[in-house]
Amino acid sequence: MGSTTHSIHDAPFNSLADKRKVWNGPPGSREEGLGRLVLLTPEVVADAARSCIRTGHRVSLNWDLTKLEIANFNRAPTQHLIVPLLGSIAYDDVYIFNPQQSSQWDGLRHFSAPFPTPENPTQRLFYGGVTADEISNRSNTRIGIQHWASEGICGRGVLLDYAEYAKRQSINYKTLSDHAIPLSVLLEIAKEQHVTFRRGDILFVRIGFTTEWDTVMSEAEKSAYARSSNPQHAGLEGSEEMLRWIWNEGFAAVASDAVSFEVYPPKKSYPRGEGKNEVEGVFMHEYLIAGWGMPIGELFDLEELSRRCREENRWDFFVASSPLNMPGGVSSPPNCLAIF
Template sequence: MGWDMTKLDYPNLNRQPCQHQIIPLLDGVAFDDIFTMNPQQSSQWDGLRHFSQTVPGQTQRVFYGGTTSEEITDRKNDRIGLQHWAREGIAGRGVLIDYAAWAEKRGIKYSTFSTHQVRLADIVEIARECNITFQKGDILFVRVGVTKEWDTVMTDAQKQEYSNNPSPLHAGVEGTTDMLRWLWDTGFAAIASDSISWEVYPPQADVFLHEYVLAGWGMPIGELFDLEALARMCQEHQRWSFFVASIPLNMPGGVSSPPNIMAVF
């Protein structure tokens, strides 16, 4: 479920592609490797240090638990860092909402590099058709189709155009108050997708979900997960629930991490 670490090979927002060096040791008797990477450029969990929120009556934005930007940039301070998730892991029952397959069956055409929205009504309908009953503590996965479009449809020129765009467009889950309430009331432990921003970007409605989910609730958000093989397995078994286990990087003060995740049927 982790995408190739070299992708997005044409990232946006001034992020850089992953660089990988192989270093010989002992005249080639052994080798090491060196990774230079921004986890946000490929499959990743957004940690609690990734996104802040506004607070009524205050001018300064804060992160989860009232953590400030000054605390995050102070390298002696590892408050709300990834090390806390790494010690416990992220594990539980995963549930897949395969919006991409559902939309294809209905002739709904869209690019995942647009402001196309997965609406709450769509998720509820897909869950009904697949006999999915959500449970407290579930980890929600929504397949929109980004990795498939990037790998099989887009040309290098289109990828470069996306990378150069100062105002990128990302398909994703709608950012509405109804969606926010549903996520809270359903009791998910984490949410993830193959989309770049999880939610549609730029926001098309009244809510930017990252502010509430990360900075308000402390819930992990996964993005750019490779859900293609998972979707095929779910379709083959006609079962859209499974066990997932993920161990984020044990980096004190870390902001984000590759998911290091697997699904077990």
């Protein structure tokens, strides 16, 4: 892939003419469909494999497909049918599921951003300027998940283990709250873990949601969350300095075990300590997905990954993820392995 293909992704954040409109490639092209994944060149992936695969241990990052068994936003739980064939000589599966209800990559068709005009003040567009009408048209597969499926999401993964950091620092929080993780803390974790980032890295942040859901929350608490008209999700702080860092570090994709990756609902501002001005909040989904074409992974199971990283005393690994090859698809289970 030549430098002209992804030169816009090499530009510094502050030089971007429109930080919510970094659209790459002609409409319908491979480059447009890949979005930020153009950073995962063969050279980047080969270098990641050479440096990260050492012991051969593998860890799945896919949560149980039946979770969330009680989800918000009217998302239905997975239905799994086992169907007999030939008088029960053989069996088939039938799956009916919403990828957003368990571990998933948010694809480019998942989230839009506001692009108002005098004629259409409420206009919202998806990556590349794709409209809701284009996505609703099933004969139109532009920016569908099939582009990611064609090459996979493969490269060097790096885990920033906020859940372990919070435990050491006696920071108490609920993962279904508006607890926000600022950039300063992520940088401190990276320093403690001796992590140095490379262009094309896939960033993972563990906050501990899947363990809290599986072992701490009661059925009544899960049901109350699912019924809530204003659910709260802990996650990364949504601020311009967080966006600047994600862009300038050259991450190709980001993921966590959180429900929304970033804190939800998005906040209008964030405090910066006594005597300092608050910083304005942003809705990062509008930038990362609709603006930059960046995959956002949510509800990944990072518990065994955390244990393996601590056991090997390293927080980088090779990522091999194969999204579903569904033309026009909006999102996909990650089908993701971390290889050490």
